[in-house]
Amino acid sequence: NGAEYIRTPNSDNRYWARDQLQFIAGVKMHIxxxxxxxxxxxxxxxxxxxxxxxDIKIDGKDPVMSIFHRVAEAGESIxxxxxxxxxxxxxCRMYTVIGxxxxx
Numbered sequence: 590n591g592a593e594y595i596r597t598p599n600s601d602n603r604y605w606a607r608d609q610l611q612f613i614a615g616v617k618m619h620i621x622x623x624x625x626x627x628x629x630x631x632x633x634x635x636x637x638x639x640x641x642x643x644d645i646k647i648d649g650k651d652p653v654m655s656i657f658h659r660v661a662e663a664g665e666s667i668x669x670x671x672x673x674x675x676x677x678x679x680x681c682r683m684y685t686v687i688g689x690x691x692x693x
Contacts, residue, residue, distance in 0.1 A: 592689040602683040605671035614661040617691035623654040
């Protein structure tokens with residue numbers, strides 16, 4: 590509720606770039622990343638985000654996506670690399686990003 594998401598193209602699931610996705614936080618916000626458990630975690634996710642311990646299945650189907658979280662300050666530039674820093678499985682899912690205005 591009250592969140593917006595960035596629907597990344599699944600065709601990018603095995604593509605790697607240091608700056609795959611970039612945006613500027615317009616307000617202080619919660620950022621959530623849903624990441625396919627079958628894919629090795631990229632460095633940006635391990636470095637800047639915390640695994641919430643929650644998992645989700647999109648449409649109730651595999652794969653299992655772990656939910657990662659961080660808080661971004663207003664005006665902060667957010668840069669996310671590709672889905673994995675190395676090889677990713679052929680049929681994996683690209684990550685999804687969700688943003689929501691900050692509240693405690």
